[in-house]
Amino acid sequence: MTVSGVVALIIFFGTILASLKGWISQRLFPMQVALLIASLLIVIIGFALGERANPSVIITGTFLHPITATIAGFILAGALKSAGAFEAASAWIRKLQNSYLGVPFAVIVLMNIPTLLAMPCGRVWVSPLIPVALALSFDIAAKTGDRKMPVIIVSGLVINAAASCGPSLIGGIGLIGEGMGRYPSGSFSDHMQFAIMFMTAFAMIFSKYIYSETVSERMFDVESSEEVKDMSEHGTFSLLLFVTVIVATIIIKPAIPIQAILLCTTLFIMIIAKLGLDDLMRGIILHPLTAMISGFIAAGVLSMFGGFDVLVYLLGFISEHTPLGYVGVSVILIYIPILLPLPCGRIIAVSLIPGVLMFGEHIAQMAAIPRIQEVMIVSFILAGAASCGPSPLGGIGSIGEGRLRLKKSTGMFLSLSVFLAVPVAAFSVSAIGLSSESFSRGFLLEAVITGVVTGMITSYITTKKAFHPGGIAGGLVTSLLMLVL
Numbered sequence: 143m144t145v146s147g148v149v150a151l152i153i154f155f156g157t158i159l160a161s162l163k164g165w166i167s168q169r170l171f172p173m174q175v176a177l178l179i180a181s182l183l184i185v186i187i188g189f190a191l192g193e194r195a196n197p198s199v200i201i202t203g204t205f206l207h208p209i210t211a212t213i214a215g216f217i218l219a220g221a222l223k224s225a226g227a228f229e230a231a232s233a234w235i236r237k238l239q240n241s242y243l244g245v246p247f248a249v250i251v252l253m254n255i256p257t258l259l260a261m262p263c264g265r266v267w268v269s270p271l272i273p274v275a276l277a278l279s280f281d282i283a284a285k286t287g288d289r290k291m292p293v294i295i296v297s298g299l300v301i302n303a304a305a306s307c308g309p310s311l312i313g314g315i316g317l318i319g320e321g322m323g324r325y326p327s328g329s330f331s332d333h334m335q336f337a338i339m340f341m342t343a344f345a346m347i348f349s350k351y352i353y354s355e356t357v358s359e360r361m362f363d364v365e366s367s368e369e370v371k372d373m374s375e376h377g378t379f380s381l382l383l384f385v386t387v388i389v390a391t392i393i394i395k396p397a398i399p400i401q402a403i404l405l406c407t408t409l410f411i412m413i414i415a416k417l418g419l420d421d422l423m424r425g426i427i428l429h430p431l432t433a434m435i436s437g438f439i440a441a442g443v444l445s446m447f448g449g450f451d452v453l454v455y456l457l458g459f460i461s462e463h464t465p466l467g468y469v470g471v472s473v474i475l476i477y478i479p480i481l482l483p484l485p486c487g488r489i490i491a492v493s494l495i496p497g498v499l500m501f502g503e504h505i506a507q508m509a510a511i512p513r514i515q516e517v518m519i520v521s522f523i524l525a526g527a528a529s530c531g532p533s534p535l536g537g538i539g540s541i542g543e544g545r546l547r548l549k550k551s552t553g554m555f556l557s558l559s560v561f562l563a564v565p566v567a568a569f570s571v572s573a574i575g576l577s578s579e580s581f582s583r584g585f586l587l588e589a590v591i592t593g594v595v596t597g598m599i600t601s602y603i604t605t606k607k608a609f610h611p612g613g614i615a616g617g618l619v620t621s622l623l624m625l626v627l
Contacts (some may be wrong), residue, residue, distance in 0.1 A: 144204060146447040150447045151439050152181055153187075154444060162483075174433055174489070181439050215403050218408045225377055225379075231523075234276070235248060243612035246601040248612075249282075250600040254339060257309065262307055263307050264303030279296065279340050289356045301528060302342045304539070304556075306485070308334045311328055311331060322499060323519055326578040334524050338563065339568040339596045343600065346600070347556055354550070357547065411461050472502075487526040491522070502519055539551075597613040597618065608617065
């Protein structure tokens with residue numbers, strides 16, 4: 143344990159805490175900027191303390207493959223957004239509402255769309271889907287008399303979108319974790335997807351039975367605060383092309399790098415939809431990209447000055463000398479992103495993934511159970527991905543609160559839904575193990591259980607009938623599609 147490592151950890155966590163408490167103004171120094179300044183301060187102090195570290199460690203420790211894959215994923219998401227693919231998905235959801243399977247089917251599909259068609263950032267889905275969620279929820283409220291329905295449906299959608307960047311195969315946090323831990327590509331996704339379906343159901347339950355506020359009377363005079371756009375031919379084509387490419391990549395596993403596949407798909411969409419470079423750039427969300435870069439730099443700096451070595455030492459010391467033990471300390475480490483919820487989960491997740499991997503390996507060696515490390519890293523990444531939902535610093539939950547014009551924060555019960563869903567992912571990993579092959583008995587059984595349970599919850603909340611065929615069918619269809627996408 144070195145002095146520079148201790149200083150690095152203090153500055154890192156101090157910056158995060160100061161930002162959350164408002165001691166560092168987010169207007170002057172957004173989280174990404176504050177973390178970059180903190181990283182520079184760590185470097186200066188480290189060299190002042192006589193550390194002889196090579197700055198190239200920062201670059202070599204950032205794992206360029208997941209970074210470039212993530213950037214390619216954001217570029218593709220920008221093309222899909224500009225082509226109207228997300229509006230096309232929204233239009234299909236509206237059609238499902240009037241189908242034979244009815245409202246429960248439409249609701250469960252709607253709320254799980256972000257995870258089903260996971261983008262590298264859940265914010266991509268918020269703009270096109272919240273108007274649909276509002277229109278659908280106000281319609282259900284008018285029929286059932288349940289004035290909490292807008293909060294219920296939007297909350298489920300928000301937490302699903304927030305967590306969806308975890309299992310995204312085109313640049314999600316899970317992809318980054320797989321790269322850092324040298325795990326097979328796609329081996330985290332199924333475990334997280336099924337846990338997110340439960341997370342969404344938990345958010346619905348808490349918003350109905352615990353959250354006390356509802357939307358204002360004035361909002362019930364209109365179906366939604368924004369018109370829902372109709373789908374276009376280009377949007378439908380782009381959406382179908384995206385799904386086809388992802389499914390084909392998963393099944394065929396070509397030798398071509400995923401970055402090349404994503405960029406070629408982007409180019410094809412731009413040609414078909416007649417998009418220019420300006421259209422593409424307008425569709426790209428820069429916030430999570432800058433969050434990822436600042437997180438990688440912080441991780442590189444912590445690694446260069448021994449911050450992770452100090453972190454593992456401190457965690458081990460606390461485990462051995464306090465009643466928490468290794469189990470208690472591991473749980474706290476996994477939930478750090480929820481305890482310190484930032485506006486983008488990439489910041490703290492990417493920064494601390496190396497430390498979680500090291501501590502997980504340490505415990506796995508002590509217990510002679512290799513799977514412990516896998517359980518810890520998947521659980522930590524899921525908590526990190528979902529943490530931007532309840533974040534008070536402009537998280538996705540704040541977007542939902544703004545659209546519903548709520549005065550009371552939804553952060554507490556969104557955090558509770560994450561707390562309950564993370565053990566679902568942990569149990570899934572411990573029982574089935576990591577595998578990039580989705581079509582196994584274990585995953586199939588998990589998909590059926592997840593689909594039936596979450597479908598029943600959705601059915602009961604929206605129709606008071608737990609065994610509504612639409613809800614169960616929607617849950618099964620969604621969970622089984624998770625195995626493919």
